[in-house]
Amino acid sequence: MKTVRICTLLLFALVFVAGCAHEQPKTRPAQEIYDEAADLAKKGKVEKAAELFMEVRTYYPGNELAKKSLLGTADMYYDNELYESALQSYEEFRLLYPTDPEADHSLFRIGMCHFKQMSTFERDQSQTVKAIQTFENFLTAYPKSPFAKEAKENLAAARSVLAKHYVYVGKFYLKKKDYRAACNRFQYVRKEYPNAKLDDDLDSLIYQSCSQGITSPSPASSHSRP
Numbered sequence: 001m002k003t004v005r006i007c008t009l010l011l012f013a014l015v016f017v018a019g020c021a022h023e024q025p026k027t028r029p030a031q032e033i034y035d036e037a038a039d040l041a042k043k044g045k046v047e048k049a050a051e052l053f054m055e056v057r058t059y060y061p062g063n064e065l066a067k068k069s070l071l072g073t074a075d076m077y078y079d080n081e082l083y084e085s086a087l088q089s090y091e092e093f094r095l096l097y098p099t100d101p102e103a104d105h106s107l108f109r110i111g112m113c114h115f116k117q118m119s120t121f122e123r124d125q126s127q128t129v130k131a132i133q134t135f136e137n138f139l140t141a142y143p144k145s146p147f148a149k150e151a152k153e154n155l156a157a158a159r160s161v162l163a164k165h166y167v168y169v170g171k172f173y174l175k176k177k178d179y180r181a182a183c184n185r186f187q188y189v190r191k192e193y194p195n196a197k198l199d200d201d202l203d204s205l206i207y208q209s210c211s212q213g214i215t216s217p218s219p220a221s222s223h224s225r226p
Contacts, residue, residue, distance in 0.1 A: 030060040034069060041076040049076055067093075071102055078109055087113040104138070108147040111135045115154050121164035128165070131158045156195070163189050163196035170205065179212035186210070 037052035053069040053076075060066055074089030090106040090113070097103065111134035117127040135155040139148060170185030186206045189196070 027059050030056050030063050030065045034065045037069065038072060041072060044080065046076060046080055067097060074109065078113065083113040083116050104142040104145045104147060107134065107138045107141065108151060111138055111151065111154065115158060118158065118161060121161050121168055125162055125165050128158050128162050132162065159193055160196040163193035164198060167198060167200055167202065167205070170209070174205070174209050179209045182209035
């Protein structure tokens, strides 16, 4: 009797498990999910598109569409000016696919994410410094990339912003009559950013500050505060 009861329970358990398995929704084909995600991305439906791109990556990690989904996510965030989220996705793409043909696109866009978040020269320049470093690395790694021309232009623009920042700091010291500190900043800009487009007459500022006490240019690196 006990044996019959055990067998009956096992039978019910098997039927229940089989029923649950049967009720589980089937995963759609990767292409179908990807196409829907791409369509939603074009319509600006970021959250839903991101979910579907992630679904492709989760259920089809070895599929070529998983790679396209990661890049699609990054581009979607970038196009919608969600630069921090885009930055994370582009960095993940370069980590997972360092030799992919789209690797230059990802590195360029990493530089652009920093470039788009740059502050004016009076404020914090951490994003400016990161943009400069990224564009320099990009041009070293991909000098013949179709993005090289734009990278050079943006690099020059970022360097001008940073140079203006150092001049701004130098003028602050000049106003405080700290001539040595002011002179250091102005000479540093002259040495490290000779082609930067400035709003001030650098020669005049150097004369005003350095004539009060000659000092040498700061030995700081070209991307750090002198």
